[in-house]
Amino acid sequence: MSAALAQLTSHGTDRRTAADDWRARHHGAVIGYVGADVPVEYITAAGLLPLRLSGSPGTPSTAGDRYLGTGLDPVARSVLTRLLDHDFGPLDGIVVSRDCEASLRLFYALRELRRVDLASALPPVHLVDVLHLPHRTTTRYVRAKLRQLRATVETWAGRSIDDAALADAIAVHERLRDLLTRVAALRRLRPARLTGAQALSVVAATTALPADRATALLEELLTEADLLPEHEGHRVFVTGSPHDTAHVYTALEDAGLLVVGEDHDWGDLLSLRRTAAPTEDALAERYQYNGPTAPRASIRDRAEHTRRAAQDCGAEALVCYARVHDDAPRWDYPAQRAATGLPSVLLSRQPYGALDDEAVQALTGLRPHAAVAR
């Protein structure tokens, strides 16, 4: 396997390693963040390391269940549990976005736990309320929220973020998005040079590593592309809930499918939207128009995006994976199915990080008789 790919997939999975390294070698601060609506550019610009927080499907989320109730997306419950267990190592701050309802509830729980002093040693928490309606009023609001985040990050970093540093950080993260787009193309080749699970881990690595390190590894991976092994499988496009770990993709690919694309923001959607200029105003628009994600976009926008993206990927089928207590995908699905016109399947109320038996059964209907496992 390519050395770069091995390093990337390892950082995508062992998400804490890069942060530990950063702390040890640079005495640098690490800021945990929740959701792709957090403008990480500010954290990078302040010389801090942004670490996107993920859950742990196999581990019980007892503390998270207690504070959030069991009726919420298990990812948020798992992230809260891991935070309380100091699973991410010492964090110097947490930024939470409003990318979905579960993230907002997670923020409220963290804020209240700090206020009533229930949990020891939770770092300071900040909500960045990026909203998405396509209106000028929303742009102005998002700009105000970005300025507010900037001030908070400056306090945490103990230094100000000047416009030049912000422009540099925007450039670095844009470069990362360009590279991710090129890497994503490797899984759409025939035969594919990356599996869906590998592609997902690569994207995940870029939200755990310092941006310049992630950039260097992606460049290396691209130069080694011809040496990567080839993968075959029934080419599917995954819509529905986001996947913060590769468990489900691995299960899908073990069943003979090949995930060639997706429309959630732990995958292709993360790098889709670009920043038009290296300015705070452009950054506000970038995050306002980020998406379209299931919990935030209209049914119409989602269906149109899914149709186009699935077509661009050369997908032969559509799989909608809807995690338990993540309800938006199920409302999107009828229009997505109609828009793509592909053979499709809805996997409802799936357990976190896994497929239930019914789902495995349903998937066999998708795969044409002749399909060969990898």
Add this chain to the structure above:
Amino acid sequence: MNARLASASAATAYQRQWFADLRKEAAQGGDLALVNADAPQEIFRTMGIPYVVNQWWSSIVTAKRRAQDYLGLLAERGYPDDSEQYSSIPLASAFDPDPADAPWGGLPRPTIVLAETTGDVSRKIFDIWDTQPGVSFYPLESAAENDVPTRWWELMPRDWEQAVGSDRLDLMTGELEGLIRFLEQTTGRVFSETRFAEVMDLVNEQQEWNRRTRDLIARARPCPLPVNDSIPSVMIPQWHRGTVWARDAARAFHDEVAERVSAGTAVCPGERARLMWIGRGLWFDLDFYRRFEESHGAVFVWSMYLAIAADGYLRYGGDPLRALAARFAAFSDQLYTPPWSAEWYVKEARHHGVDGVVHLVSEDARGSYFTTRALEAAGIPVLELHADNVDARSADGDALTRTVGDWLERRVHAGD
């Protein structure tokens, strides 16, 4: 003490007549809005655009035992029948093959639907409305604040700018301006500032009556009325807020309660324990609230409906449109988001001198843990009932009664 409140009967009769009139008007091709409960209905009132509250219609369909049929109509179209049903049931009215057979003659097809983009699903339900012929959806942002002052109920009436935050108010005021322009263009009706000021004054007057009623009940010993009897007297006028009728209905309710207090009327003459009920109502078993009067002298004196009317709506001063933005921008935070929710329940528990709290925790437990914790920290015993135990299908009424009875003996009376 079981005589129904005259104000409740009057409100129910008014609602029937209002809906019949609304159906007639809609049949002649008039505009009709369907709006979510926490939407800025005052704008429709000001412009004279009739509206139906989505969740009210849902409660009617449910009360007439048609909810399952309606959810089935959604499932037939591939939509979930187990996701935000309270908001989605009215959507199924649009797909009803036999609308003449629907409750109350059926919901006329709206021309405008309005909702905030709260949660992950609510806007999707309205997206589907938007695909129905002749229906337009106007979505409003729903914003959240990083840092809020805790004692919102003290600030909201006049210092709402501080309570809600200027960024949110700038956004919501902009949203309302957009909504007004949209309504002017689509309905041809005008938005008169003079009329709007009247509407805002009437709403404040109505909620002042609710506040006096709440305070009366908080101070009264013994408790003058069963807790669920107050719900129609508060909620029906709430859907009509901004009208003279609604303001006067709130006053009539107040006067009726005042009369009972001065007559020394008691729900439970042997009152030994005053209880607070937090969470949605146990609609399938309303008698539940009265089951502990005889056995334990325990009477429920509080539910959120009157209390949120008393504290949640008043907005004085400033630009009226901004004041309206301040009314709905953070409305549900008042009930469900800590620290606001937790501290408010403690304040209300103390105000009513309750001896214990029964807290119905749904699976979708918004802030519940922190509410229970805050009450217990304030020295108020809390019994949490979990929704899966009290679901109409699984409810074992006797077990529930035993649980509450045991708790009363162990924790509430023990502290006598």
